[in-house]
Amino acid sequence: MSSEGLIDTLSELCGIFPEYHDIWGNLVKVPHETKLSLLQALGYRVETPSCIEDEIREIREKGLTRMLEPVKVFQNGDNRKEISIFVPSRSSSEPDASLKVGITGEDSLDLTTTVFLTELGDFRTHTFRKGEVREYIFPLTMDLKEGYYSLNADLTSGTERLHGVMRLIIAPGGGCFMPDTIKGGRRVWGLSVNLYAVRSGRNHGVGDLADLDFLVRWVGGELGGDFVAVNPLHSIPNSAPYGISPYYPLSRLFHNPLYIDIDGVEDVLKSEQAVKILEGRRFREEVRRLKEEDLVDYDRAYRLKLRVLEAGFRYFLDNHYMKGSERGKAFSQYVAEEGGVLKAHSTFMALYDHFSRAGVFHWRDWPAAYHLPDTDEVRAFQESHGKRILFHMYLQWLLHGRISAIQEMSEDLGMTIGLYCDFALGSADSGSDVWADRGSFVRGVEVGAPPDDFSLRGQNWGLPPLNPERMREDGYEFFVRLFRKNLSLCGAMRIDHALGLFRLFWIPQGMEPQKGTYVKYPHEELLRIIALESVKNRTLIIAEDLGTVGDEVRDALRMYGMLSFRLLYFERDYNAYEFLAPEAYPEMAIASATTHDLPTLAGFWAGRDIEVKRELQRYPDDETYRRELLERGYDRWRLLRALGNRGLLPDGISVDPGTVKEMNEDLVIAIYRYLGMTPARLLVINLDDILLTPDQQNLPGTIDEYPNWRRKIPLNLEELSKKDVFRRLKKIRNP
Known part of the structure; x- marks a missing residue:
């Protein structure tokens, strides 16, 4: 076989797509150099044909060289739960060869059974270069509850002893959790907010958790809504322009201290030093300037808050942690429960503080001795900077406690969901997730999307992908940890780019997105794990x-009880390009008008997004620009006609777009009433739409050409909560 043919074979074994269909239905053949680069990034030797042949053989024979595969994920309700056990033929041929299988796990379970190999019946024989093995099928007849287990297999054959270990995961048969009221047919609504963009009379120039508390009380109480949806609250650098996207986090396991409401922290209020800072003229003047600005200044706001939090921490250290008070014990318990993961993240953040002062922001640019979390130099740093590391643990403790309290408060209000959180697709290469667990990620590759109508050149999101083979080898430990942590603090969670659970678009570093391709992921096992954590956390x-x-x-997502994400802009009858009638929306879905990456309703109506893209020279030619303008004009007409067909057109507005020069509150409410008529379980109403904000929060494909993730809402919370338009949302689903 030719070298190119061998590369194709190896690529197929590694789940690399040789071709795919783009959004226009064209078949795209993946370049040879792309496959070569991706295989090298995965660690395969592809220098010569013989090297490639060795790698192919290694992959095909890998499962035969160990007793058990590393992990097996079953679903309660599976007709048969069986595992394969591989035993060398020489060992299994002994008449007294016996197998002891032990299972430990949930609720201190400890089961053991012993059988003779002859009792397992027929076996398959596999012959390969290292010898011959027999594959026995061991049935799991015991009734295991949903959860995580360790399965140990010990073979005794004459004087020979063999041992194998597998992680066994039992997922719920009914898929993901869904509140009984929603499962019973109740359709709920909530408000979607970009927390950083919130203005209020008491915050410090950026929205915080006290503002979120206010929003949840307001929506769940006065307005009768069932959730507040927020942007990802993951840890980010808080430095412009590259470190402010909530979808490019340092860690998806921990949260952003920028959101701490410093005037609500007990230690801050009791610290004379912290209070002195808060009441100081310079501090109050800086807060005033930050609040007056229309764009969030992450760098200044973060520095401002850290100064106060550091003073509060010193008070906590002296009066609680060192004295072992109840508050100090609660913190110590949190640290113990989080374990090494929190220590690694906090160590990273302390190192980040240390090296960023010298202008070095990426850990790969730090001295080589600090590239791994377990070197002698890092341990020495932990000894000499213990208080700084403890400070970062303290920040995460504050965040965890505050977010938990908001979710508990939403339950007390009777909200069906409460917090609806957002889970980013990946972790930044420059962050603590990658630094602490490098082997779980693929270096030299970035995740993105192929060319489409919204980005004709494709997109590169700069995120390193998780290594699908390593995920299985580790028993999905990192994946489980990610979902367990995030699901534990909210009533609903949106998974960004859920396609990534099935396949991700990998782009070799240095190549254009057009040269990337998809790589397969073990979606069935991933979906089952998400379902398990969803049920465990009731999310x-x-x-x-x-x-x-x-x-x-979409069929697989629905089968596992996950709600589809349906937007007005895209829900069309593509034969006539008309907006779909409400009853055409699926029931297992959320319905909304737009997202942070798309124009607001006001921006859509005015064609603001089209003009901004023209200003930024995002169109290949004027013809494309004019075609989009023309099509947007047709869309305004189509939208009014859809509303008219349902009797939702406000007074004074006809199906002629000329009667509506710009978007107004009446028309926005009509659009959301239209979406409220759908059978979709959840209706997500965007705050930016209600406030007639013209500009979207993020323009994909830009960095600092556009103020992504920085635009504040036009009104303070105290002002907008008094606007009559919000009272019209009370019966948005049941007029």
Whole structure:
């Protein structure tokens, strides 16, 4: 076989797509150099044909060289739960060869059974270069509850002893958790807010958790809503322009201290030093300037808050932690429960503080001795900077406690969901997730999207992908940890780019997105794990399935009880390009008008997004620009006609777009009433739409050409909560 043919074979074994269909239905052949680069990034030797042949053989024979595969994920309700056990033929041929299988796990379970190999019946024989093995099928007849287990197998054959270990995961048969009221047919609504963009009379120039507390009380109490949806609250650098996207986090396991409401921290209020800072003229003047600005200044706001929090921490250290008070014990318990993961993140953040003062922000640019979390130099740093590391643990403790309290408060209000959180697709290469667990990620590759209508050149999101083979080898430990941590603090969670659970678009570093391709992921096992954590944490799952995901993906997501993500802009009858009637929306879905990456309703109506893209020279030619303007004009007409067909057109507005020069509150409410008529379980109403904000929060494909993730809402919370338009949301689903 030719070298190119061998590369194709190896690529197929590694789940690398040789071709794919783009959004326009064209078959795209993946370049040879792309496959070569991706295989090298995965660690395969591809220098010569013989090297490639060795790698192919190694992959094909890998499962035969160990007793058990590393992990098996079953679903309660599976007709048969069986595992394969591989035993060398020489060992299994002894008449007294016996197998002891032990299972430990949930609720201190400890089961053991012993059988003779002859009792397992027929076996398959596999012959390969290292010898011959027999594959026995061991049935799991015991009744295991949903959860995580360790399965140990010990073979005794004459004087020979063999041992194998497998992680066994049992997922719920009914898929993801769904509140009984929603499962019973109740359709709920909530408000979507970009927390950083919130203005209030008491915050410090950026929205915080006290503002979120206010929003949840307001929506769940006065307005009768069932949730407040927020942007990802993951840890980010808080430095412009590259370190402010909530979708490019340092860690998806921990939160952003920028959101701490410093005037609500007990230690801050009791610290004379912290209070002195808060009441100081310079501090108050800086807060005033930050609040007056229309764009969030992450750098200044973060520095301002850290100064106060550091003073509060010193008080906590002296009066609680060192004295072992109840508050100090609660912190110590949190640290113990979080374990090494929190220590690694906090060590990273302390190192980040240390090296960033010298202008070095990426850990790969630090001295080589600090590139791994377990070197002698890092341990020495932990000894000499113990208080700084403890400070970062303290920040995460504050965040965890505050977010938990908001979710508990929402339950007390009777909200069906409470917090609806957002889970980013990946972790930044420059962050603590990658630094602490490098082997779980693929270096030299970045995740993105192929060319489509919204980005003709494709997109590169700069995120390193998780290594699908390593995920299985580790028993999905990192993946489980990610979902367990995030699902524990909210009533619903949206998974960004859910297609990534099935396949991700990998782009070799240095190549254009057009040269990337998809790589397969073990989606069935991943979906089962998400379902398990969803049920354990009683958290509803929303799968963002926009774009060319395919019916097979949406069918699988639905089968596991995940809600589809349906937007007005995209829900069309594409034969006539008309907006779909409400009853055409699926029931297992959320319905909304737009997202942070798309124009607001006011911006859509005015064609603001089109003009901004023209100003930034995002169109290949004027003809494309004019065609989009013309099509947007047709869309305004189509939208008014859809509303008219349902009797929702406000007074004074006809199906002629000329009667509506700009978007107004009446028309926004009409659009959301239209979406409220759908059978979709959740209706997400965007705050930016209600406030007639013209500009979207993020313009994909830009960095500092556009003020991404920085635009504040036009009104303070205290002002907007008095606006009559919000009272019209009370019966948005039941007029």
